[in-house]
Amino acid sequence: MKRLFPILSIITAILLAYALYQALVVAPTDALQGDVYRIIYYHVPSAWTAFLLFLINFIASVVYLIRRNQKADMIALVSAEVGVVFCTVVLVTGPLWARPVWGIWWAPGDIRLTSTLVLWLIYVSYLVLRRFSSGSQTQMLAAALAVFGALDVPLVYFSIWFFRTQHPQPVIGGGGSMDPRMLHVLLLSWLAWLCFGFLVCWSRYRLEVLHREVEEAHAMQSLAGGAPAKASLPLDRGSR
Amino acid sequence: MNALKFLFAAYIATWAIHAFYLGTLVRRFSRLRRELKELGKDK
Numbered sequence: 007m008k009r010l011f012p013i014l015s016i017i018t019a020i021l022l023a024y025a026l027y028q029a030l031v032v033a034p035t036d037a038l039q040g041d042v043y044r045i046i047y048y049h050v051p052s053a054w055t056a057f058l059l060f061l062i063n064f065i066a067s068v069v070y071l072i073r074r075n076q077k078a079d080m081i082a083l084v085s086a087e088v089g090v091v092f093c094t095v096v097l098v099t100g101p102l103w104a105r106p107v108w109g110i111w112w113a114p115g116d117i118r119l120t121s122t123l124v125l126w127l128i129y130v131s132y133l134v135l136r137r138f139s140s141g142s143q144t145q146m147l148a149a150a151l152a153v154f155g156a157l158d159v160p161l162v163y164f165s166i167w168f169f170r171t172q173h174p175q176p177v178i179g180g181g182g183s184m185d186p187r188m189l190h191v192l193l194l195s196w197l198a199w200l201c202f203g204f205l206v207c208w209s210r211y212r213l214e215v216l217h218r219e220v221e222e223a224h225a226m227q228s229l230a231g232g233a234p235a236k237a238s239l240p241l242d243r244g245s246r
Numbered sequence: 247m248n249a250l251k252f253l254f255a256a257y258i259a260t261w262a263i264h265a266f267y268l269g270t271l272v273r274r275f276s277r278l279r280r281e282l283k284e285l286g287k288d289k
Binding site: 042045048052091094098099102103105106202210219220224 | 268
């Protein structure tokens, strides 16, 4: 496993570099938007990766609620945190794309944009709950919040199918047409960001395992009558 | 040309967000390793 991580890291770095080259150089220029449309190669894969991570968070939270499995709880936490990072990318690159194309940074009241912002806020509150609550019910409350939060994911995805919105129709399955060369680059970019997301999740999972080991060590030390569990609360805050 | 600024801003912002998050992971890793070492349980 220790050898696999650097090998995967190298493969991911090559994939990301190749996807960047394809996005900026090889993919054809859009007839209407010009080169600025190339933001799609970071915006859309980040959105798909975030949705996938929130789906994993939902499944892991359900498993935790049913079985009280600690691994499921860790997977839920990790997927939510990395999902928020990808969702942040979506919320930052979206307005940067909207400004030159729509003439505005943000369309207030637009269901796609608003529901994405709400989704981000839900998972940020999930992370805040996990970080600052230290009660015995925290994991269960967070899992319940994650289950309700996941309901927003299909709303975000399907909002452009069912409501009038400023946001363009979906790239795949929305009835729109995309140049096959553009689609190829888009799928390649998604693969690269998926690999990157997987590696980040792996690292974050190892961090969480280490965090729980340290917490356990502190608890054992205080039980053994040593120094009180001095870092219990600060550690909680510092490591998450 | 003006629109290209937005393209590069979006790409740079994406990498900056990921780099910032990776930086926090590295910082947290080193803090926990130090903590574990202090507890005499370094692995």
